[in-house]
Amino acid sequence: MREIKFRQLVRTIVPSGDNSNLRTKEGGMIWHYFGVIDNAWISPVGLQYPIMQFTGLKDKNGKEIYEGDCLGGVWEMTYVGWCEKSGGYEIFICKKECMACSGDVHWYEIVEDKEKEVIGNIYESKHLLV
Numbered sequence: 001m002r003e004i005k006f007r008q009l010v011r012t013i014v015p016s017g018d019n020s021n022l023r024t025k026e027g028g029m030i031w032h033y034f035g036v037i038d039n040a041w042i043s044p045v046g047l048q049y050p051i052m053q054f055t056g057l058k059d060k061n062g063k064e065i066y067e068g069d070c071l072g073g074v075w076e077m078t079y080v081g082w083c084e085k086s087g088g089y090e091i092f093i094c095k096k097e098c099m100a101c102s103g104d105v106h107w108y109e110i111v112e113d114k115e116k117e118v119i120g121n122i123y124e125s126k127h128l129l130v
């Protein structure tokens with residue numbers, strides 16, 4: 001079963017002893033993970049921080065793919081987002097255009113691609129989407 005979990009981009013340094021094991025520093029930023037993790041509920045740190053849901057997919061390196069992640073290779077210049085129209089995750093291009101709604105790429109192509117790789121996200125890798 002897919003884990004129901006989320007991450008938040010927490011820009012400030014988190015006080016020690018406060019679920020610090022669930023926070024990782026990647027790309028110079030601090031991430032907080034919450035949801036049902038290892039059968040325990042972990043709370044979000046605050047709604048002022050952006051929230052991204054885990055898609056249930058991992059990339060070729062085993063890295064979890066979240067909403068807002070940018071993919072490399074043939075998916076360069078795209079990011080993962082939620083499409084209200086299709087009711088699911090899809091790939092978006094730089095100007096927030098859903099590639100499934102435009103008929104170009106559908107989520108199953110991402111699911112089936114064994115070479116997909118997370119190379120950044122929309123918050124810390126804006127240069128990837130120019």
Ligand SMILES: [Zn+2]
Pocket residue numbers: 083084085086090098099100101102
């Ligand atoms: Zn769409």
